[in-house]
Amino acid sequence: MAKFSIGELSKEFDITTRSIRFYEDKGLLSPERQGQVRIFNSGDRTRLKLILRGKRLGLTLDESRDIIDMYDHAGSNAEQLQSLNLKIEQRRQLLKQQLIDIEVTLLELDEVQASCDESLKSFK
Numbered sequence: 362m363a364k365f366s367i368g369e370l371s372k373e374f375d376i377t378t379r380s381i382r383f384y385e386d387k388g389l390l391s392p393e394r395q396g397q398v399r400i401f402n403s404g405d406r407t408r409l410k411l412i413l414r415g416k417r418l419g420l421t422l423d424e425s426r427d428i429i430d431m432y433d434h435a436g437s438n439a440e441q442l443q444s445l446n447l448k449i450e451q452r453r454q455l456l457k458q459q460l461i462d463i464e465v466t467l468l469e470l471d472e473v474q475a476s477c478d479e480s481l482k483s484f485k
Contacts, residue, residue: 365401367392373406374413384412389426419452 371378384390385399389412392399401409408429415425428448431441 363403363406365403365406367399367401370401370406370409374409376413381409384409384422387422387426389422389429418449419455420448424448 365373367378367381370376370381381390385392390401390405390408392401392405394400411429412422412425415422415428420428428441428445431444432438
């Protein structure tokens with residue numbers, strides 16, 4: 362089984378070693394220890410990759426942990442996939458609402474700016 366140092370994972374995923382230690386402190390990663398040295402295996406590497414993917418998708422660390430922990434090496438992962446699908450759909454709906462809110466705000470800014478521009482003409 363492949364072994365990785367914290368520095369190697371840090372470079373591979375372009376994150377700080379402090380971030381990796383944070384994920385370890387939160388119980389998301391469990392490297393072996395040789396004295397003060399952390400030794401990560403391929404499972405830890407995969408978990409880190411999934412944690413970072415979840416972060417990019419907007420999942421909380423707890424949500425990522427719950428989904429990752431559902432993985433069953435020997436059986437069906439239908440429950441895990443259904444849970445991930447639900448989280449993705451929830452995130453998608455939130456982003457769509459945020460997009461609508463941004464568009465409304467941009468329209469309001471346009472209106473206020475146009476009003477300001479119109480008022481400034483009287484000063485010229």
